[in-house]
Amino acid sequence: MNVIANHLPTAELQRLDAAHHLHPFTAGAELKAKGARVITRAEGVFLTDSDGNKMLDAMAGLWCVNIGYGRRELADAAHAQMLQLPYYNTFFQTTHVPAIALAKRLADLAPGDLHHVFFAGSGSEANDTNIRLVRHYWAAMGKPDKRVIISRHNAYHGSTMGGASLGGMEPMHAQGGLPLPEIEHIGQPHWYGEGGDMSPEEFGLLRARELENVIAHLGEDRVAAFIAEPIQGAGGVIIPPDSYWPEVQRICDAHEILLIADEVITGFGRTGYWFGSQALNIRPDIMTIAKGVTSGYQPLGGSIVSDAVAEVVSEAGDFNHGYTYSGHPVAAAVALENLRIIEEEGVLAHVREVAAPYLAEKWAMLADHPMVGEAKSYGMLGGLQLTPNKTVRAPFAAPVGTVGLRCRETCFKNGLVMRHVGDRMIISPPLVITREEIDLLLDRAWASIDETYRGVLGDGLFEAA
Numbered sequence: 001m002n003v004i005a006n007h008l009p010t011a012e013l014q015r016l017d018a019a020h021h022l023h024p025f026t027a028g029a030e031l032k033a034k035g036a037r038v039i040t041r042a043e044g045v046f047l048t049d050s051d052g053n054k055m056l057d058a059m060a061g062l063w064c065v066n067i068g069y070g071r072r073e074l075a076d077a078a079h080a081q082m083l084q085l086p087y088y089n090t091f092f093q094t095t096h097v098p099a100i101a102l103a104k105r106l107a108d109l110a111p112g113d114l115h116h117v118f119f120a121g122s123g124s125e126a127n128d129t130n131i132r133l134v135r136h137y138w139a140a141m142g143k144p145d146k147r148v149i150i151s152r153h154n155a156y157h158g159s160t161m162g163g164a165s166l167g168g169m170e171p172m173h174a175q176g177g178l179p180l181p182e183i184e185h186i187g188q189p190h191w192y193g194e195g196g197d198m199s200p201e202e203f204g205l206l207r208a209r210e211l212e213n214v215i216a217h218l219g220e221d222r223v224a225a226f227i228a229e230p231i232q233g234a235g236g237v238i239i240p241p242d243s244y245w246p247e248v249q250r251i252c253d254a255h256e257i258l259l260i261a262d263e264v265i266t267g268f269g270r271t272g273y274w275f276g277s278q279a280l281n282i283r284p285d286i287m288t289i290a291k292g293v294t295s296g297y298q299p300l301g302g303s304i305v306s307d308a309v310a311e312v313v314s315e316a317g318d319f320n321h322g323y324t325y326s327g328h329p330v331a332a333a334v335a336l337e338n339l340r341i342i343e344e345e346g347v348l349a350h351v352r353e354v355a356a357p358y359l360a361e362k363w364a365m366l367a368d369h370p371m372v373g374e375a376k377s378y379g380m381l382g383g384l385q386l387t388p389n390k391t392v393r394a395p396f397a398a399p400v401g402t403v404g405l406r407c408r409e410t411c412f413k414n415g416l417v418m419r420h421v422g423d424r425m426i427i428s429p430p431l432v433i434t435r436e437e438i439d440l441l442l443d444r445a446w447a448s449i450d451e452t453y454r455g456v457l458g459d460g461l462f463e464a465a
């Protein structure tokens with residue numbers, strides 16, 4: 001209590017925060033009225049707030065703290081690197097040892113012929129790089145009209161102008177004049193919400209073939225790339241039907257479209273493999289990485305690029321693009337230490353053999369609750385749908401997200417960080433979570449869903465639209 005109490009009182013912190021700190025994805029009025037949650041410490045899978053409340057972090061921060069909080073090795077790696085070389089850039093034909101070592105390590109881990117890394121400071125920046133990279137690639141190939149990038153509604157690819165344009169989030173497009181031109185969106189493979197009477201497999205094929213339809217409509221000489229998350233994260237942990245990815249792969253191959261797998265969430269063990277592309281048998285030309293590459297201990301992102309694309313781009317003169325912090329030595333040193341821990345501590349095997357099967361079994365049991373429709377997980381990603389009528393997969397009559405938000409707030413109160421996307425509840429816990437901690441997660445999740453349910457019933461909100 002002493003250590004965490006060694007700061008201004010919570011109310012004063014909240015007042016200062018609301019007065020001076022503009023938050024991402026937060027409404028200012030609510031921030032002033034309720035105050036932000038102030039997180040002061042974390043260890044393993046648990047967070048502690050400024051009042052000393054301990055919470056199980058079933059989101060691993062923002063999908064990123066793969067090896068859990070409090071790992072001294074990462075702090076030591078940062079400390080040592082700061083003393084040796086705290087910063088230098090990688091522009092104008094210079095480099096440094098951490099960037100070289102990390103590029104080599106990522107080239108070894110990545111599937112297929114993805115052997116070249118362009119570093120960025122975040123996933124958003126990496127996706128901005130991808131937009132310029134694929135257009136530059138096709139121009140260098142003598143096909144300057146191949147510029148359109150196809151993405152999906154309800155995708156998340158970051159918050160920069162490029163990242164948010166690639167993303168398919170309508171509330172994001174509504175602010176700031178997005179999307180950028182020459183970016184198209186097709187439907188998402190979200191069977192539960194949009195599949196109607198079709199089987200999941202039929203629906204997966206239908207949604208994949210929308211890609212082929214758009215390519216046919218535009219002409220394949222105008223389409224540069226398709227970008228997608230192997231499993232949609234921020235859109236609500238949407239696990240595509242098994243028919244989806246093989247068909248997308250076939251279409252990209254048949255029409256000479258570069259495939260960009262946005263692995264920012266699915267990379268670095270979340271699916272039980274180094275990359276989601278390996279779990280789902282996808283052969284991307286480019287992978288976007290960030291988040292779990294450092295377990296969130298340092299900001300770092302990048303694009304891992306195939307031999308074929310890298311060769312063309314390298315031969316085409318300067319790529320007039322780069323970030324001051326591309327390959328930042330401290331972030332790179334922390335990433336290397338994080339990857340060493342994932343490998344040497346057998347984190348992938350823990351996910352595949354222990355944590356993910358156990359989570360899958362327990363998570364699916366939430367579907368026994370009267371307010372829960374589908375409850376599915378893949379690796380260490382889980383999503384469930386709150387519904388007033390699971391037989392017909394009905395949405396609530398109340399505005400989308402009303403019940404989801406109540407559920408999230410109840411989770412917080414009960415010591416569980418679970419996020420809501422509309423009326424879906426989602427989790428993405430640290431990969432190192434134990435069986436006992438998964439039990440605790442599920443106990444708190446059930447109790448919170450049930451408490452929300454009783455409130456919703458009492459307030460007359462358990463009504464289908």
Ligand SMILES: *Cc1c(COP(=O)(O)O)cnc(C)c1O
Nearest residue numbers: 122123124156157158264265290
């Ligand atoms: C978080 C995320 C991004 C953006 O990464 P930032 O580091 O927040 O810029 C991009 N793509 C996916 C799939 C993400 O989940």
